Amino acid sequence: MATTSMEPTKKSLLDRLPVSSHIRQSVGLQRTMLLIGVVLCTVFVVAAIFAPLLAPYGYSQISDDAGSFPAQAEPGGKHLLGTTVGGYDVLSRVIWGSQTALAVIVAAVLMSIFLGVFLGLVSGYFGGWLDRVLVVIADAIYAFPTLLVAIVMSIAINKGQSGFWGGIFACGFAITAVFVPQYFRVIRAETIRLKAEPFVESAQVVGASSARIISRHIFSNATRTLPLIFTLNASEAILTLAGLGFLGFGIEPSSAAEWGFDLNKAMSDASSGIWWTGVFPGMAIVLTVVGLTLVGESINDLNDPRLRGRKAAGAKGAPGPSTAAAQAAIAADVRGL
Amino acid sequence: MTITIDSVPDQSRPADQPVLEIDHLKVTFATDGGDVYAVKDVSLDVRSGEVLAIVGESGSGKTVTAKTILGLLPETATSGGAVLINGNNVISVSAAKLRQIRGRDVAMVFQEPSTALNPVFTVGWQIAEGIRAHAGGKRVSAKDAKARAIEALRKVGIPDPEHRVNYYPHQFSGGQKQRVVIAAALALNPGLIVADEPTTALDVTVQAEILELLRDLRDTYGTSIVLITHNMGVVADLADRVVVMYQGDVVEDAPVRVLFAEPKQDYTRRLLAAVPHLGRNSASEGMLERAHQGSPVLVEAINLTIEYPGRLGTPAFKAVDGVSFTVSQGEVFGLVGESGSGKTTIGRAIAGLNRTTGGSLKVLGYEMLNFKERTFKPLRKDIGFVFQDPAASFNPQLTIGDCVAEPMIIHTNPSPAQARKRVAELLESVQLPASYAARYPHELSGGQRQRASLARALILNPRLLIADEPTSALDVSVQAKVLELFKEIQAEFGFAALFISHDLAVVDILSQWVGVLYKGKLVEQGIGSQVMGAPQHDYTKRLIASLPVPDPDEQARRREAHRALLAQ
Numbered sequence: 025m026a027t028t029s030m031e032p033t034k035k036s037l038l039d040r041l042p043v044s045s046h047i048r049q050s051v052g053l054q055r056t057m058l059l060i061g062v063v064l065c066t067v068f069v070v071a072a073i074f075a076p077l078l079a080p081y082g083y084s085q086i087s088d089d090a091g092s093f094p095a096q097a098e099p100g101g102k103h104l105l106g107t108t109v110g111g112y113d114v115l116s117r118v119i120w121g122s123q124t125a126l127a128v129i130v131a132a133v134l135m136s137i138f139l140g141v142f143l144g145l146v147s148g149y150f151g152g153w154l155d156r157v158l159v160v161i162a163d164a165i166y167a168f169p170t171l172l173v174a175i176v177m178s179i180a181i182n183k184g185q186s187g188f189w190g191g192i193f194a195c196g197f198a199i200t201a202v203f204v205p206q207y208f209r210v211i212r213a214e215t216i217r218l219k220a221e222p223f224v225e226s227a228q229v230v231g232a233s234s235a236r237i238i239s240r241h242i243f244s245n246a247t248r249t250l251p252l253i254f255t256l257n258a259s260e261a262i263l264t265l266a267g268l269g270f271l272g273f274g275i276e277p278s279s280a281a282e283w284g285f286d287l288n289k290a291m292s293d294a295s296s297g298i299w300w301t302g303v304f305p306g307m308a309i310v311l312t313v314v315g316l317t318l319v320g321e322s323i324n325d326l327n328d329p330r331l332r333g334r335k336a337a338g339a340k341g342a343p344g345p346s347t348a349a350a351q352a353a354i355a356a357d358v359r360g361l
Numbered sequence: 362m363t364i365t366i367d368s369v370p371d372q373s374r375p376a377d378q379p380v381l382e383i384d385h386l387k388v389t390f391a392t393d394g395g396d397v398y399a400v401k402d403v404s405l406d407v408r409s410g411e412v413l414a415i416v417g418e419s420g421s422g423k424t425v426t427a428k429t430i431l432g433l434l435p436e437t438a439t440s441g442g443a444v445l446i447n448g449n450n451v452i453s454v455s456a457a458k459l460r461q462i463r464g465r466d467v468a469m470v471f472q473e474p475s476t477a478l479n480p481v482f483t484v485g486w487q488i489a490e491g492i493r494a495h496a497g498g499k500r501v502s503a504k505d506a507k508a509r510a511i512e513a514l515r516k517v518g519i520p521d522p523e524h525r526v527n528y529y530p531h532q533f534s535g536g537q538k539q540r541v542v543i544a545a546a547l548a549l550n551p552g553l554i555v556a557d558e559p560t561t562a563l564d565v566t567v568q569a570e571i572l573e574l575l576r577d578l579r580d581t582y583g584t585s586i587v588l589i590t591h592n593m594g595v596v597a598d599l600a601d602r603v604v605v606m607y608q609g610d611v612v613e614d615a616p617v618r619v620l621f622a623e624p625k626q627d628y629t630r631r632l633l634a635a636v637p638h639l640g641r642n643s644a645s646e647g648m649l650e651r652a653h654q655g656s657p658v659l660v661e662a663i664n665l666t667i668e669y670p671g672r673l674g675t676p677a678f679k680a681v682d683g684v685s686f687t688v689s690q691g692e693v694f695g696l697v698g699e700s701g702s703g704k705t706t707i708g709r710a711i712a713g714l715n716r717t718t719g720g721s722l723k724v725l726g727y728e729m730l731n732f733k734e735r736t737f738k739p740l741r742k743d744i745g746f747v748f749q750d751p752a753a754s755f756n757p758q759l760t761i762g763d764c765v766a767e768p769m770i771i772h773t774n775p776s777p778a779q780a781r782k783r784v785a786e787l788l789e790s791v792q793l794p795a796s797y798a799a800r801y802p803h804e805l806s807g808g809q810r811q812r813a814s815l816a817r818a819l820i821l822n823p824r825l826l827i828a829d830e831p832t833s834a835l836d837v838s839v840q841a842k843v844l845e846l847f848k849e850i851q852a853e854f855g856f857a858a859l860f861i862s863h864d865l866a867v868v869d870i871l872s873q874w875v876g877v878l879y880k881g882k883l884v885e886q887g888i889g890s891q892v893m894g895a896p897q898h899d900y901t902k903r904l905i906a907s908l909p910v911p912d913p914d915e916q917a918r919r920r921e922a923h924r925a926l927l928a929q
Contacts, residue, residue: 222754230768231741244758
């Protein structure tokens with residue numbers, strides 16, 4: 025095997041980061057899809073971070089020095105994407121909305137990852153009654169419709185309505201409650217699989233404590249699928265947030281812009297021919313979800329050697345397996361890693 | 362409506378015309394790291410009624426060659442050259458034509474019979490599937506198909522085929538499943554069968570039966586067989602001609618007797634020399650009584666019983682049933698048995714990975730029946746464990762140095778410098794460069810990983826080492842080196858070892874005292890050379906007789922003896 029004559033290698037940081045390494049590996053259609061996803065996500069994140077600079081007006085601004093904004097003005101002129109019935113500038117609301125969405129995703133996904141991973145590791149490794157109880161609870165939460173759980177949580181946390189941070193955490197907790205079972209399930213299944221791996225048994229034989237085995241041997245191996253679930257869940261989190269806003273359990277328009285809320289308000293406009301109030305927030309939701317999903321699905325395909333597309337063997341310009349890093353990659357690939 | 366498939370293989374083919382001709386075959390795989398040349402330039406032919414063995418170590422391209430014959434390569438592969446089966450070039454024919462060729466002209470027997478059969482269909486249905494596919498668009502009546510499936514099962518020696526044709530795969534044993542796979546391959550009377558490691562997943566006693574069956578098929582029906590294997594004993598037993606492959610090229614092509622008697626190429630010579638041969642190089646050569654009996658006893662099992670709890674309503678499964686033995690300091694105890702004999706369970710119980718349920722098992726004076734992890738932990742530093750699969754027994758995220766140092770870090774809390782120094786020492790003594798400590802497990806070859814595994818087991822100077830099939834995942838030439846190393850290190854460090862293996866020849870090379878397990882019972886134990894040379898128990902006799910030796914003439918004699926033993 026080629027591995028015998030190899031120098032030890034350390035891949036550069038760029039090659040080890042989840043998304044950038046995937047772009048490098050991909051070819052053809054898979055690469056196009058991944059790149060489209062990455063571009064959409066980048067636009068979303070940039071819009072969120074630089075919202076104060078990009079948006080022409082504030083999210084709750086209904087007048088400027090020249091007087092009040094016209095209600096339901098068509099796109100063009102001072103208001104590129106028009107205004108709503110309340111006189112809000114649609115473009116500004118869409119851009120500010122990305123900030124709310126990002127904050128909710130980060131809060132929700134971080135909370136559910138920490139809780140889900142911890143519970144999954146403990147439950148999968150120790151098993152027993154704790155495992156059974158947790159699995160039953162997770163299954164019970166699964167059985168509820170996502171949005172229903174989120175609504176109940178949102179009402180329970182702060183009576184359904186609130187300001188910016190309160191609203192974000194309410195939505196975040198609501199989404200966390202829905203997603204913890206997913207992380208829990210995935211990590212628990214991985215942990216149970218890894219528990220039977222010889223390298224874990226060899227740590228047991230050596231006398232390693234459970235805490236050491238979980239933290240040193242299982243944790244790093246069990247969390248390799250997390251970037252994937254993260255991206256897929258992020259898109260679901262946006263949909264849940266928009267759903268909450270649409271149903272009126274979101275954030276007050278005066279405390280933050282929220283796409284779902286705007287869509288709700290645009291409902292009556294649609295029948296009277298005012299399309300711009302609904303189309304743009306809707307597009308924002310769709311494009312962000314598509315972007316996140318494309319990234320997630322592409323990572324999923326690229327992580328699986330059987331689904332991953334490759335340049336045809338013998339094709340011109342295909343690099344030969346000359347470098348040590350390439351050989352290590354082949355060795356790993358041959359073993360199905 | 363009668364189907365006349367038996368007449369399809371044209372009998373007009375001249376006798377000396379090859380059934381299969383491979384001409385300058387090249388196969389390249391596209392991988393993330395660029396192209397991999399799996400088969401570089403292979404030319405060979407198989408004549409009617411001939412058994413051609415393709416041997417080689419892992420990565421030699423033998424399985425890829427076999428898969429090309431049936432057109433089974435994955436999409437990432439590109440192939441060049443020609444593979445002619447009865448005049449059809451498999452590489453260039455259309456998919457429809459290829460489907461016609463498969464099953465009718467050439468069929469495949471897979472390595473793992475339990476995964477080659479679909480568990481939700483009866484075996485009769487699965488055999489009939491091929492018959493239906495080749496009926497040329499005509500319907501085959503259920504009765505017809507069944508009759509032919511019964512016929513096929515009878516050919517491969519399944520008792521009571523009329524009844525068992527309706528069985529599901531799980532109702533057959535491993536050897537019988539392989540017979541069913543062969544029956545499915547034979548259903549259309551193909552002129553050529555490609556058997557990819559057909560006995561590797563089977564126990565030796567079952568392997569002997571399957572080899573016997575394949576030989577019968579060749580003799581009775583004149584079927585040509587391409588036998589892909591890494592086992593030189595199997596080659597000596599069955600093959601007429603041997604092609605040796607190494608890194609995608611044919612190294613040597615010779616009749617079986619010539620190859621074993623006078624190998625021409627260096628590689629072939631080295632390969633043959635590395636094959637363990639029962640009765641040669643025995644660790645207990647010339648010993649008359651058990652060694653090391655004056656030393657303290659480290660492991661003592663008295664009527665040891667280990668049960669696995671059954672599922673609701675089923676009784677517990679007795680994996681180990683009343684086994685008694687001792688391992689003294691400095692002694693190498695070899696435990697042999699087939700799959701399911703309980704040998705691994707015993708090894709794991711000694712290491713505290715399985716609980717014992719009855720009798721007594723004392724490990725370093727600790728009674729395992731009252732096992733508590735907290736009280737056993739101090740003793741763990743005196744026990745080393747080497748696992749079967751070196752690839753899986755290292756955490757892929759940690760360097761070899763971290764993995765090897767782990768026992769030390771847990772038990773003696775050394776400074777990083779001390780740990781590094783000790784790891785370097787240990788790597789040296791298992792003949793690995795100290796610089797390998799910085800590498801990750803996947804950057805090492807199988808043999809190197811197994812040495813590192815040995816280094817990890819020995820880092821605390823344990824008094825007892827348990828090695829569970831440490832060489833069965835390795836190629837023969839690598840296995841020979843690891844065994845030699847093990848022997849040297851054991852002599853140097855003087856630890857006691859429990860060496861568990863299914864391979865009698867390997868156990869004989871290392872252990873002075875050998876125990877034979879059969880269905881959880883220790884049927885025989887004694888000095889290695891005596892157990893192997895003059896077995897007492899019927900099962901041991903059968904086990905030793907069914908082990909093929911890498912020498913065609915000697916194997917032919919042994920085969921006769923084996924037949925005589927079975928006829929008794």
